[in-house]
Amino acid sequence: MTAACGLAVLLAAAAHAEDGKAAFEHRRDTMKAMGRALYIGVGRVAKGRAEFGPDTVTSAETLAKLAATIGTLFAPGSDAPESNMKPAILAAPDKVAQLAASVNAAMPGFVTKVQSGDRTRIAAAVAAMSNACNACHNDYRKEQ
Amino acid sequence: MSVWRALIVWFACIGPAAAQDAVQRGEYLVHAGGCVSCHTVPGGTPFAGGRALATPFGTFYSPNITPDAETGIGRWTDAQFLHALRQGRRPDGANYFPVFPYPSFTNISDTDALAIKAYLFSLPPTHQPNRAHVVAFPFSWRFLQTGWRLLFFRPGPFYADPAHDAVYNRGAYLVTALAHCRECHTPRNMFGATKPSMPLAGTPDGPNGQAVPNITPDRATGIGEWDADDIVTLLKTGRTPEQSAVKGAMREAVQDGLKFLTSADLQAIATYLLAQQPIAHKVGG
Numbered sequence: 001m002t003a004a005c006g007l008a009v010l011l012a013a014a015a016h017a018e019d020g021k022a023a024f025e026h027r028r029d030t031m032k033a034m035g036r037a038l039y040i041g042v043g044r045v046a047k048g049r050a051e052f053g054p055d056t057v058t059s060a061e062t063l064a065k066l067a068a069t070i071g072t073l074f075a076p077g078s079d080a081p082e083s084n085m086k087p088a089i090l091a092a093p094d095k096v097a098q099l100a101a102s103v104n105a106a107m108p109g110f111v112t113k114v115q116s117g118d119r120t121r122i123a124a125a126v127a128a129m130s131n132a133c134n135a136c137h138n139d140y141r142k143e144q
Numbered sequence: 145m146s147v148w149r150a151l152i153v154w155f156a157c158i159g160p161a162a163a164q165d166a167v168q169r170g171e172y173l174v175h176a177g178g179c180v181s182c183h184t185v186p187g188g189t190p191f192a193g194g195r196a197l198a199t200p201f202g203t204f205y206s207p208n209i210t211p212d213a214e215t216g217i218g219r220w221t222d223a224q225f226l227h228a229l230r231q232g233r234r235p236d237g238a239n240y241f242p243v244f245p246y247p248s249f250t251n252i253s254d255t256d257a258l259a260i261k262a263y264l265f266s267l268p269p270t271h272q273p274n275r276a277h278v279v280a281f282p283f284s285w286r287f288l289q290t291g292w293r294l295l296f297f298r299p300g301p302f303y304a305d306p307a308h309d310a311v312y313n314r315g316a317y318l319v320t321a322l323a324h325c326r327e328c329h330t331p332r333n334m335f336g337a338t339k340p341s342m343p344l345a346g347t348p349d350g351p352n353g354q355a356v357p358n359i360t361p362d363r364a365t366g367i368g369e370w371d372a373d374d375i376v377t378l379l380k381t382g383r384t385p386e387q388s389a390v391k392g393a394m395r396e397a398v399q400d401g402l403k404f405l406t407s408a409d410l411q412a413i414a415t416y417l418l419a420q421q422p423i424a425h426k427v428g429g
Binding site: 032035040043082 | 370384386387391
């Protein structure tokens with residue numbers, strides 16, 4: 001009986017660790033995709049390194065879609081050792097919700113400015129969005 | 145007589161100047177090779193060795209490569225130094241384990257290798273005995289490396305590809321020889337040899353168990369969305385175009401060496417990388 005209980009606990013722990021790893025990998029991939037959309041897809045146009053086009057708008061819309069999921073990315077157990085995330089974020093769900101809401105509140109305006117095709121407006125939008133992202137990164141991303 | 149005097153004066157001047165040039169060039173090449181990262185314990189004396197390198201086969205400890213006669217390489221001749229880098233063998237004839245990236249260093253030119261030696265020999269000798277590797281049987285048997293070499297080692301030198309220009313070939317030399325990028329960025333087989341079908345495609349089992357990203361120009365899983373400036377910026381600053389920082393061994397490679405390379409060499413690396421065959425291979429990192 002004791003052995004069976006021990007095994008059940010071990011299996012539950014293993015399943016939890018597996019879930020945590022999957023959650024970490026999903027967050028890592030999502031963050032990378034958001035960085036790609038913001039800094040490459042739109043950011044290059046803002047810097048004059050690429051021409052504005054339909055792909056620029058698609059990147060902005062991709063960012064908006066992914067950003068809508070930010071609040072779901074910080075699952076318990078997802079603080080893998082290789083993660084860039086400080087575990088403290090898991091103890092601050094209200095702060096995460098507030099920061100994610102702030103990013104998402106800015107998103108419609110961001111997409112509209114990108115759709116304008118005006119490089120000055122796009123540059124300002126990228127800078128503002130970058131600041132919104134960094135509001136969380138500054139507190140909860142490990143020193144890099 | 146005056147001609148002989150002039151010649152003697154000329155040799156007296158040009159000899160030390162040439163040696164100094166080799167030392168400076170060697171320092172640059174050592175940066176490109178990232179030698180200090182593996183041959184130095186964090187916070188320790190540069191190049192004095194002792195750094196633990198964890199692998200699936202055990203933990204290796206890098207040797208002292210300062211010119212100390214007893215514990216370093218102070219007694220090595222030029223030929224012995226070349227033999228170590230180009231053939232992966234110690235002066236006593238024993239095989240190195242491929243944790244020392246001689247399968248890449250075999251492509252370093254003799255001129256560059258001797259400049260590296262000149263730089264290392266210009267450093268103060270540090271007396272620090274080498275630490276024995278902790279490697280499981282049977283991988284600890286060095287003579288078994290003879291079989292490994294037969295199967296997997298392809299001796300240099302590097303040959304430029306005439307189908308490409310000088311910039312590409314400079315990048316090829318830096319990536320495949322000096323900077324030995326393939327050693328970390330290529331997945332390995334069960335014998336610890338890099339898989340020739342997946343060069344630079346990344347691996348979940350890189351140095352110290354860390355994932356190493358795919359740096360082939362595959363758009364979904366590699367660096368296909370990046371341009372040459374992105375790569376140059378990363379190698380100079382450690383920041384990716386997605387505005388995250390490289391970690392682990394790559395952070396050391398940038399901080400200890402790659403950031404000191406000329407823009408022309410970094411552009412050459414970028415040119416070579418972006419010209420490679422894209423390989424779809426998703427890894428973390």
